[in-house]
Amino acid sequence: MLDQKYRWKNKQIRGQVAVVNGKKAPTKLLINARFLHSVLRKWIIANIWIHNDRIVYIGEELPKLTTDCEIVDCSGFTLVPGYIEPHVHPFQLYNPQTFARYASQTGTTTIINDNLVIFLHLNKEKAFSLLRELNESPVSMYWWSRFDSQTEMDGEETIFSNGDIQSWLEHDLVVQGGELTGWPKLLAGDDLMLHWIQETKRVGKKVEGHFPGASDKTLAKMMLFGVDADHESMTGEDVYKRLMHGYNVSLRHSSIRPDLPVLLKEMSELGLQQYDSMLFTTDGSTPGFYKQGIADMMIRIALENDVPIIDAYHMASYNVARHYNLLHHHGMIATGRIANINFLEDEQDPTPVSVLAKGDWVKRDGQQIQHDENIDWSKFDMEPLQLDWNLQESDMQFSMPFGIEMVNDVITKPYSVTMDFSIENLSGDHDESYFMLVDRQGKWRINTIVKGFAQNVSGFSSSFSNTGDFILIGKNKEDMLLAFNRMKEIGGGIVLTEEGKVLHEIQLSLSGLMSEKELPSLIKEEEELKKLLIERGYQFTDPIYSLLFFSSTHLPYVRVTQQGMYDVMNKTILFPTLMR
Secondary structure (H helix, E strand, O other): OOOOOOOOOHHHHHHHHHHHOOOOOOOEEEEEEEEEEOOOOEEEEEEEEEEOOEEEEEEOOOOOOOOOOEEEEOOOOEEEEOEEEEEEOOOOEOOHHHHHHHHHHOOEEEEEEOOHHHHHHOOHHHHHHHHHHHOOOOOEEEEEEOOOOOOOOOOHHHHOOHHHHHHHHHOOOEEEEEEEOOHHHHHOOOHHHHHHHHHHHHOOOEEEEOOOOOOHHHHHHHHHHOOOEEOOOOOHHHHHHHHHOOOEEEEEOOOOOOOHHHHHHHHHHOOOOOOOOEEEEOOOOOHHHHHHOOHHHHHHHHHHOOOOHHHHHHOOOHHHHHHOOOOOOOOOOOOOOEOOEEEEOEOOEOOOOEEEEOOEEEEEOOEEOOOOOOOOHHHHOOOOOOOOOOOOHHHOOOOOOEEEEEOOOOOEEEEEOOOOOOOOEOOOOOOEEEEEEEOOOOOEEEEEEEEOOOOOOOEEEEOOOOOOOEEEEEOEHHHHHHHHHHHHHOOOEEEEEEOOEEEEEEEOOEOOOEOOOOHHHHHHHHHHHHHHHHHOOOOOOOHHHHHHHOOOOOOOEEEEEOOEEEEOOOOEEEEEOEEO
């Protein structure tokens, strides 16, 4: 289907019309269906005819032919459109396929994905081939086109080339540019980024911002540059300012920013009672957070906070499709749309008991039904890491005069090193640990100290990071090397060691960045890692995001990057990386 120019060929459309004409039978017939009619903004009862993946008729009539047609009596159920998650980072230990499968069980049948990992690790041809293969699943997958790496990378100007960005923007499955984590460069005069925004608008697609704490004037400037939406509101006032400038606003509830109840309360206090310009997002949360659900969780929170019921469902479906110009395919139960339908026992409970995605059952009476084959990731050069180099004891030298201090899960600031860190073991009487970022190819390293990560983590290694380079943290150099060697042995992952033993590991067999395991299994592994880290003094909420953001220069104040210790506010390299 995806190798053709249009979603449905002429022959397929003629066949759909033939169903309405009574010359062919539909493949599914939903009778006595009480459903949300998003245009009328009311609940109505009708019969819904589905032919393969498309709704071909809604109304009082029944088809003349029902040969080989599955007839479903919907009495006792309430039907709503399949939910849409508009801001997915599908690489937070899980991979796009396993996230999509899990999401479908909660009623989320369309996801709009960050392309950063694919963009950085695959060439354009293989990346686009992967996009096509992923979209053959029952879950509809769309993508962003990033304009920057959100860190300081070696050779970023050649990686984010004009030709590659242009190709991504013109791809049929790409619906937006961004998110704009590098917007300060835009303000500072980066005309190439402005050109990409202009090109995004030229091809009729949206631009997503990333503006935490942005001032009123900054929001105005970004709207002038062409940004359409932002998901970084942390207060009701933030929501109000964005609406004032005409933004669509994604209300976020994520593992590091579980803000939705506060946002809704403060919006109510400000008199904001119009929800047409608002969407929901979980903003790429880590696995354990999704035990609560995805869009269904956010709808439930909205209902608990007195959001009108139709608005609550629209923020997870109709509003998203309208924003991304996808209403002709998604966001409502109506003739001509893809048959993504959630079956609820009650509209007050947004978690579906049954789910249709592209006209196929992916969940029926509470049981998962899997249609898609596992992706052969080796075709896309995503295999277990095979490193042909080793870390040596000589690499474990820590003499930098200052380190990084964790303010919270993701913010790091500089601090002066006053202790002697030339010793092999650090005391558990303080929360300072050795910290290393090591090149994926083994060419360079940077050694410093991290304060606030944990009190008693002896050895820790991760191939999961912003750029795929390796992070080592710990109090004991031997346990740090053990953790690195075990990470290398399992082909990439996260490893925690203590007293010469491996305490816990999460294998990330897809380039050291993602797991092939389904989310329920991965959730257990992540929860155990978090438990062990908390027992050893990790004081924040999301260690996976801490790993991801150590190098992320879209956040203050000091970051450890491929180019060295980086001062975000002054945009300077404080200490360069050391060649090995």
